[in-house]
Amino acid sequence: MASSEATIVALHYLYPTTVFAYFAVTSLAAVFTLQDLGTSKGTRVQLPGRWTTIGLLAAFVSAHIAQLITTVVRSVAGAGRPPRDDLVVGQLSCVLVFGLQLSRIYDSQQPLWYPYVGSWAMALPFEVVDGVSTWLSSSRTASIEFLLVNTILVSLRCVLLAVLLGLFCFRCIRRTSLILDEEEQPLLSNTKPPRNNESVSQRQNGHSIYGSTSTSGDDSDDRPEMPRDRRRREAHEAMERRLEAGGNWLSYAKDFMIFFPYVWPVGMPELQARAAAVVGCLLASNMFNLLIPRQTGLIMDSLSGISGANPWLAVATYIVLRLASSESGIELLRQWLWIPVQNYSNEAITRAAYSHIMYLSADFHDSKSTSDLVMAIHGGTSISKIVENVLLHAAPMLIDLGVAVVYLSVTFGSYGGFTTVATGTVFFFLASRLIAHTGRDSRRRLNAHFNEYAVRNRGFLGWSTASAFNQLGYEDNRHANAVTTRWSRETQYALRWNCSVALQSAVLTFGLAASAFFAVRRIRLGQATPGQFAMLLMYWAQLCAPLNFFARLGKSISDDFIDAEQLLDIMQRQPLVKNKKGARPLKFVAGEIEFADICFSYDGRKEVINHISLCVPPGTTVAFVGSTGAGKSTLLRLLNRFYDVTTGSIRFDGQDIRDVDLYSLRDRVGVVPQNPILFDDTIMNNVRYGKITASDEEVYDACRAASIHDKIKEFADGYDTRVGEYGVHRLSTIMSADMIVVVEKGKIIEKGSHEQLILEKGRYADLWSKQAFLKPHKYTEDGDKKLDSSDIVNDISVDETKAQLSKVKPQSGDDGTGQLEN
Structure with a gap:
């Protein structure tokens, strides 16, 4: 008899514990595998009758509450002492577990059903065993009224669970037949297309899946x-x-x-x-x-x-x-x-x-x-x-x-x-x-x-x-x-x-x-x-x-x-432009640069550079001229291998720049950016940035070559003078360039010296007429400014001297090659 009583006590604790453990594990597994989010990878079954399920489950929970009240009233009124712990705790636990399920179904418009259905399937045999054991253990001591009420409540709960399971099976079978019927329908349906920013899966599920953003209601802003x-x-x-x-x-x-x-x-x-x-x-x-x-x-x-x-x-x-x-x-x-x-x-x-x-x-x-x-x-x-x-x-x-x-x-x-x-x-x-x-x-x-x-x-x-x-x-x-x-x-x-x-x-x-x-x-x-x-x-x-x-x-x-x-x-990203395996350092000979029928596109659709071929001999100054977006900056970026050409090749002293070590190439090319940015540091450190290991004398020589050394020495702190960020006074040396190349829509349309292009009265002459490339102002006797369009301002920025330290320098005393960009 004692062992039988212990079994009943264990059963009262085991029932809600087992159901709760199954529900918690399966719910966590659904979250872990993203099935609770309603994605295509989930095993969600979209069925009608959610409110029917809520009603049946609410009745099931109410039956447990009723039995709990009956147990407490019988114990207090009959024996005059509190009821056994296992009876009360067992019923309270069942109310907690199934009440939690009820609240989750109520909150979810499209529940994931298998945690619930599995819980109900596990609960049904527990209810049957609990009802039989309670009847056998209480038949000699309990009143007929209590046994009758207890039997009715247990039977009601078993029926409710059976109805819930039966409805689910019926709906699954019906849904399967509907799917088979739909497979026989025409391929073109009359379903309205999804609204803007709404996926087909969202329309099918009837709600927004994770990742969709609602733009209605108070959650949207007009900014x-x-x-x-x-x-x-x-x-x-x-x-x-x-x-x-x-x-x-x-x-x-x-x-x-x-x-x-x-x-x-x-x-x-x-x-x-x-x-x-x-x-x-x-x-x-x-x-x-x-x-x-x-x-x-x-x-x-x-x-x-x-x-x-x-x-x-x-x-x-x-x-x-x-x-x-x-x-x-x-x-x-x-x-x-x-x-x-x-x-x-x-x-x-x-x-x-x-x-x-x-x-x-x-x-x-x-x-x-x-x-x-x-x-x-x-x-x-x-x-x-x-x-x-x-x-x-x-x-x-x-x-x-x-x-x-x-x-x-x-x-x-x-x-x-x-x-x-x-x-x-x-x-x-x-x-x-x-x-x-x-x-x-x-x-x-x-x-x-x-x-x-x-x-x-x-x-x-x-x-x-x-x-x-x-x-x-x-x-x-x-x-x-x-x-x-x-x-x-x-x-x-x-x-x-x-x-x-x-x-x-x-x-x-x-x-x-x-x-x-x-x-x-x-x-x-x-x-x-x-x-x-x-x-x-x-x-x-x-x-x-x-x-x-x-x-x-x-x-x-x-x-x-x-x-x-x-x-x-x-x-996780890798650079698109990187050294080839076994790339060797650039062999500098004289500094000849050749653009051999190159094409390039940033987005793979519209070509920015369109079949350009150009040879720049050593010691030649070339200026690229053109309207915004013509491709001037892109040419120099391709030369520095910030990007690789789509077709064609760029050769440096006969070497394809894609075959040489990337950093040895950039070490030989000095750059004056179109929008130079200075570091908030001294002039010495800004100039030395072109070659970090340069000595002071090398910095002085670079500044002398840029005609700015004497001006710097006039400052109170000389080369220790600090300059702010985004400092710009530009170098405009287009007129003195050996060759001026006019680029338009990714193509070379004109090429020659300044005088030649002005006489041709083409695109360069048109651009020149709209610019103010002027020499330092000459004044008349009356003090008015005298302008001469054939002169040029000799403004040189600190940033430009950086290029002097790292620009292409031929060995054996030959002249260097630099690139200037308007």
């Missing part, structure tokens, strides 16, 4: 997309593409293994030992989290005389434990051990990302803004943040939660364990829903904040324009509206967030209240001590932090992956 929003959107879309391609989170996370050598200190035993010691510190923290509440209970029992322990010793032990677990104990040691590992990770990722970006070719840099690259490198620190959150926070807190459930169940019985599990489950579910709902308010708040900043910044930068056009009032009103909108969104977000925090706090408070009542009950029955009640209060205080952390862990990790997504994309 243009900001760079921050664009970066976030692009990273989120890239994350979704990787997830869908991989099919699960594990495959997605494998891509980030490229960062492993930077996150884990490979080849650094000292840092690895520190990381291992950190794990030991975390385990010690878990032990303290168990011992400190227990020691509090021992102090209370020693003071009340329940135990014979020395209260002074108990208090001293408590103080030692608190000190060891505080920021001046194990936490200080953990931080001392971890900070070098953390700094290594952040430093290594930052250095590797910067180095990788700098060695990518021009096609990449031309497609990215500086802010994008800076933010991508900054996002790389999110990789170490993910590792820290999972290993240093999630794992220890998960251990704490498991220990708390087990310890409280042992100390306060099944009620204590159930209350802890139920509170945690409800808290997680509620917190995840609230976080999802407040996410939109958070985005709108941030958008309003950045919009206000942008309006204010534009106003300050454009003050002169606003004043000149008498639009100060307009700018003032626009700023006022931005400020009002931002504070309105701040208020909405704060109210929603505070309400969600209050609701979560209420859940924890009610859970604590239930645990406290159960603890008092056991103390009154002599099954626990007042010291254990104090221990319970401390445990609940420690549980709040892990519950809040886990409620936000999923979103935090997702956000970290999104932040790191852009850097991952960059680190």
